[in-house]
């Protein structure tokens with residue numbers, strides 16, 4: 003869709019509002035089954051009827067295509083809805099009823115014989131009846147409520163009779179129209195069949211096609227190709243109640259709309275007639291459009307009109323045009339959706355596309371889009387404010403490393419800072435980095451606890467757009483198509499940064515943010531993170547002592563299976579330049595042979611960097627590479643077979659069978675050396691093959707992996723290049739000039755590898771599973787690329803663990819043209835961040851929580867002295883053991899209430915400390931999976947040390963064999979087993995077994 007402005011309506015007879023409200027196309031979807039003829043919606047979906055008869059059902063939240071309803075053999079011209087049912091009127095003379103929740107076909111209604119296409123359809127709520135406007139000029143009444151009054155057998159016989167009658171008639175009739183109105187065998191399958199009875203048919207309601215219908219309580223208005231608008235009174239059927247004054251000539255009435263006692267009629271001439279229904283007088287003819295007005299829609303006392311030339315206009319209550327939307331092609335259908343503070347206009351087009359426009363600003367009387375964005379509450383689509391913010395943020399060409407774009411980077415940074423402030427950050431500011439580099443955006447949201455913090459890392463700088471002609475839409479104007487948004491930076495990394503920011507802001511606003519969260523969003527990531535480390539180190543106090551570093555700056559392995567990234571390669575960049583002392587290019591015919599050849603020398607050096615197999619020739623290069631053990635190889639094979647089965651379309655899966663696991667190994671966990679480009683000093687055209695260049699230069703990079711040392715490899719590369727160069731120079735001592743090597747080797751990023759079995763990763767996995775409704779854990783993947791900040795941050799903030807939660811799919815085209823991200827992935831990404839950061843908090847009210855904790859604690863504590871503690875001698879120390887009662891705690895059915903369990907444990911430990919004072923070892927023993935989750939949470943909250951887990955906490959399943967045996971031998975004399983087992987709802991036998999399992 004093209005973009006939008008509000009502009010004076012050319013050739014219009016009405017004056018134009020001076021204020022230009024704006025709107026934007028938020029999404030374009032493609033139906034791919036011909037022109038979109040009709041649009042309807044409910045809470046969850048938008049339904050679009052197409053020329054080929056299919057009805058596309060798109061989700062309103064993610065724009066994902068949920069279903070395509072098939073059945074009509076002609077175009078789907080009209081749609082109507084009641085609370086649970088969608089009715090579609092087809093070119094085949096049938097109305098189909100669909101369950102709007104399950105999207106299944108319910109039944110079929112056959113219009114009268116030879117009705118032609120059902121061009122318009124309206125549902126009368128008060129009568130639970132449908133009115134059909136037909137191509138054969140008839141109006142037809144069908145009682146949905148009374149549809150079963152005629153027995154099924156009778157209906158089927160009548161259908162059969164019609165079929166036979168049709169074939170008799172067909173000999174004489176033979177119109178194309180008739181051909182599609184005959185019942186076909188497929189109509190009799192599966193679903194119930196109904197017929198409009200003859201008594202419900204008003205023949206010749208108009209002297210032309212009945213293009214438009216509108217219901218207002220018991221009154222129905224119909225508009226025809228005869229240029230007449232008729233008024234009907236509904237009771238058991240329709241009775242003619244009058245006719246509005248005829249339009250001057252036979253101009254089709256294509257669309258009708260009603261607002262506040264005014265009837266609007268969209269005409270073939272491009273005009274809109276406005277009638278006062280009380281007086282039945284035409285009060286105005288608006289020179290609205292230059293072509294056929296196919297559709298009208300009313301929302302908040304604003305009338306939207308759309309025409310076949312692609313022009314959409316909005317009219318306010320004083321009948322003046324308030325704005326205009328220029329769309330790409332003819333608009334045949336319209337729907338205005340007013341949902342929770344947002345108004346979306348849906349336009350159905352002749353080119354089979356459907357577009358969604360945010361017209362909230364337009365109908366709110368020209369309220370500025372930015373104002374709407376930063377309004378107090380989020381309304382409308384899920385993530386609307388986030389998507390609007392993203393659209394605004396993408397407009398800044400924040401390309402790092404380009405001096406003339408530095409002001410743009412700064413503007414992008416300021417935008418983010420302001421957004422953080424408006425979203426409730428207690429501190430939001432720009433932190434200047436080293437001279438010449440872009441500032442860091444810092445933001446802090448307070449949590450309920452003061453101590454441990456979460457550190458969110460991301461970047462607002464982007465890669466250049468490259469050749470903009472290769473983009474389907476402008477790279478710095480976000481554009482939505484088929485469930486994706488396109489634009490530079492939407493996936494890398496502006497979209498994921500905003501998803502995380504909005505997650506944190508929402509938790510903060512709801513008082514659910516557990517730990518403080520600090521944001522560190524840099525502006526030099528694509529440029530080697532220049533100045534980042536110095537700046538963080540200098541402002542260390544701002545960042546506290548984070549335990550969790552959260553980022554989302556990578557991609558899924560495929561398209562459909564959520565992933566969690568736990569490793570990335572490091573990188574070294576090198577520039578190798580060979581120059582001669584002669585300082586100028588020379589003619590090869592004159593000097594060739596007598597002078598040194600810098601490019602030949604460079605080629606020689608490059609040739610000595612790697613074998614044809616790819617193995618790097620730098621001595622000692624491969625020494626540090628960690629060997630692949632059997633478990634890792636097996637895990638890789640599992641991963642490949644899983645993704646291959648699930649995700650055959652993923653672009654990553656291009657290799658032949660069996661090679662993919664090796665390929666992933668090469669990409670993720672083996673080192674690699676790349677020669678990016680070679681350049682020569684000659685300024686003449688490259689085709690000038692008579693010059694000996696005075697200098698030649700190559701860019702090279704190396705990806706390093708565990709356990710290579712970044713600096714050691716950089717040094718080895720340097721000395722290897724020097725060594726090869728010296729060998730070349732030494733072999734040729736008689737040249738007229740001298741060669742010099744200028745070598746720059748820069749370590750950019752260290753490799754990063756996390757342990758995916760740690761609590762932080764297990765918790766992140768759970769959040770992903772929960773949000774996506776997965777049975778299995780997300781795929782654990784690595785990436786071949788590098789993010790310099792990650793390993794650095796982990797080493798700088800001792801004890802912090804980085805988690806990379808990829809939001810984008812493998813087809814996101816980061817760094818390439820047409821970069822995009824799935825809206826669903828962004829919305830779910832935001833939810834995952836919320837789930838992760840909101841842990842320990844439940845939906846219980848504080849009052850309920852306190853009550854439950856008190857009750858449970860009382861029960862536990864009252865039993866403690868008898869059941870829970872005993873003394874054992876281990877080596878030389880005396881150990882109090884408290885198995886039984888904590889086993890009991892975990893045995894309480896707390897469902898998904900981790901917080902509750904945690905708080906009970908806290909309370910209990912407090913009491914134990916008071917009672918015993920010198921507890922030197924405390925074993926918490928749990929008998930089910932949830933226990934692991936709780937331990938993870940405690941560790942992440944800083945309440946337990948992972949390293950101390952073995953001594954402070956011993957999880958049942960981790961007990962070693964010896965200890966299990968000891969326990970079994972020792973007997974249970976000290977414990978009231980009957981009592982404990984009973985409270986844990988186990989038999990004594992089961993209880994014992996749980997200790998020795």
Ligand SMILES: [Zn+2]
Nearest residue numbers: 494528816817
């Ligand atoms: Zn990038």
